[in-house]
Amino acid sequence: MKASEPDEGLILTRPRGLGSSPRERWWRGERLLAWLTGSALALLVAVPIGMLAFASVRGPVGALPIQSRAYFTLDHYRDALLRVSSWQMALDTAVYVAGATAVALLFGLALAWLAVRAKIPAPNLLAALVVAPFLFPPSAITGGWLRLLRPRSGAVNVFLREHFFQDAASGPLDTANLPMLILGQGLFMVPITFLVLAAALRNLNGASEELSAASGGSPGATLRRVTIPLLLPAILTGAVLGVWFCLDWIDAPFDLGAIGAVHLLTIRLHFQTIGSVGGFPNFGGAAAHAVLTLLVLAALFFLYARWTRRGYETIGAPGASPARRTRGPWMAPLLAAALFYLLAMWVAPGYNLASSVARGGTDAIAAAASSGRFWEAAANSLIAAAGSATLGTAVVLAVAWLVVRGPRSAGRGLMDALATAPLVVPGLLAASAFLLVYLWLDWLPLWGTHLGIILALSYRLAIPYRLTNAGMRQVDPAMEEASATSGAPPLATLRRILLPLMAPTLGAAWIVFFVFAIRERTVVSYVAFQVRTFTTMGSVAGEPGANAAAELAALLMSLAVVAAVRWLSLRAAARQ
Template structure:
């Protein structure tokens, strides 16, 4: 069968050429710049749009008018504007102090002492952190409201009038501080866990008591990490929206985030004034985050975890043990049981009243039937799940490749990916929502009024978290595995797909779970992106409560909490089986 081999050789050369061309088109450098372009399209336009809007007037239909600096002039000269900035600073400072006192004290009790209930405290903190902020704010309004249990008890037992004004700056500080306490607990617990206990042992052997050991040894060692945590909590409180909107606005207390929101709700909208506040807030957040990063880098001088090993040790509290245990259970009661319990109570009432003020025979499940029978609310549940799944998936896909380019290659320009991925850190949620909505109203892309504008905004917002998880995962993967693949002739793309990606899956799964959970409870962006046809659960609950439908909003909140609990339980089982660690 003397068949010539020339046609086969020719065919092979013809097919090899397109493969070579495809390989050149998909070279690591080109793919890296494609990912960078996607990052830039997601993060830069909202930022530029906000800055642009702050420098222009706004016409009667909300479009940019003429160039002006009056928006900044009004911001820095009008008394009302300065009060807004002052309220923001007082809220952030007060909430930070309260969060550090509560979270820091409980972190020390749990990590460094022999108090009882330490495991319960950890679980309570995680549950409180997972609870949507809008639900937490609503619960405390019910607790501290004119007809709430606190004021009712003051009237009944002490004959006093209204002792707590729920819509005030002190209550805003109190609720925001409790909201931030779980985050302070988790961050400070990590600092305390890595502190060498031999230093405290030496203090106690030398005759120092618990109080002196805490003030002279433990506190100074925790100070650098504590300052960094304090700045992060301050930033989080400065850009908070849920508590200021639900607690502050009804009482006429406005902060920068709610001033931005109010500016977009006017007719015509005041995008210029909102943009000026947004730029000021972004600058403040950027400066604080830069200072926090610098403090963290300089904290190496205080390192106590070194090459030598140390054994875990807990301080014996002695007669103080009962007090520490009582503090743990007090937080569990006040920070978790009371808000959730009152939410459940309000959900079965025909009208809201404090416990003991309404006959139990009037309890009803009608609110649940009403909530679950509304197509709009059911649609918001579907939208929330779909947006969460899409956001988490896209974030993981983008940051898996971006993290690998940054950590594992020497391509020129890879720093661009890291910088673009970090931009959203300085853009609070309310500002991201403002920038995305304003940008897509100007461009001929029909995403405004659809769920896809949520996905675009959420992906941009949560890119830094995906980069963090990916970077942490890549650090744990030895380079020798990739080097062996390259020595065997594997291309970079094949090495990434066959070697790196499977080993990176636990970190990506943790990132997916985290982004899915935080996207589901996001309100600050959603409130500016939603439309009547594209409601999400946070906005639906916000609207129900603001419209005075307290019992139905409570029922919807209970449904949300139960659904969130099921999701957390399922994802926790998956994470535990895959040995995935989820960090906030």
């Protein structure tokens, strides 16, 4: 039996006869789990996507798609496809996405090579420094950039004008343009591409590279003809994730002031859903753009799946890998890339936060600590992030168990597709969909409540699900089968066998949910109403430096939660 096939011994087909035998209990438990999981996937994924499709054919502008005065129309699609401004927006968005993804891949590959292949001091520390900015609030990073690059008062621009551009009144650098936006968004995504490429480099058998070098191939030829082709699946994975994150994160365009200089899809969707100044929200137009975007992303993922369906394998001694190198023609540019990344993602934000807190001194810290707004935001953020992480992890665990262990059926494939579907639903589209769903279900306490926020933040199932699915396939089902055969109830088997064995994987999935939720601003802005979180709390006090102190405290709280969950998951696994 292949590892990817379900074990038919796990009591997943209905037993003959009646009674309360172990087989009957397992069959009933599996049926109940399937119904509950299917309902959760419908609520978190199918209903929001269906609402987007429904809203895209409802008009007029200014009316909610669910109102009685709304009617069916294709005007929104005609407007999206026939306007010249729409094609200009599509071109700018394509350049933005392609450029930012390329930046993320280049920096991710350079840093992954340094951490895995180069002989440098403390490579694990470098890896931690590369990944950690993913946990930072986006506003903390962009705030550091703006402090250095504001056209008139930015420290870098002031230095350049004093020494090289004495006649200039502002600049010469400005963040409100497409090239700077591409660079900023690309740097935001480097932790993701780094994780993908570093894992691929670490698992790559180096025998082919050693043979190329032994036969006289130059380092450049070996990289181009051997290493890059072997890394191609990981590069494509990083590229696909980069496209999704470009459309999912809107922090860079708004924080860097590019909303008036660059025509991007995310900017248009935002203003269509909130209504421009003096105008009405155009949910139908936003939904039409959303549906077209979903189709493009779905086609992209289909091509990606077709391309990566081919297996890649290298033959050689187990664990063979090339020795770490200290010298070579690539070391200087790799070290320069690492230095630039650390300056942009650590030094600039750290200098901004530290100087702001130092300027306010103890008064700023005391003001933040005594601010009721800050502690309210802290409680709301931790409740929403931990709640969505717990709910999401439970859902992806159930889906992974049913897909990997369950019987072959159309329902299993549908669950797998629904759990992966959020990869084609960027955050702004999901936020609009959940807002419409909550307004439609106004008899339920969802809009502006912790429950509604938790549900909306739990929709990011795709990445945690793929992690959990892979982890489930690595667990030998023999122990679960033995537990079922001996008469143990399904919940006891789950609690005593499966959860401890999968603790590291589930801990990683929980952390991914938590990090996405704690740094989320768009979804919270749409569905939270007056429930403030770290990303929407605004000014916590009037003292100079109080907001910086609050941001620093929020970051430390988030890091403490992540570290605690990681420690607990590893401890649970070590007990086995």
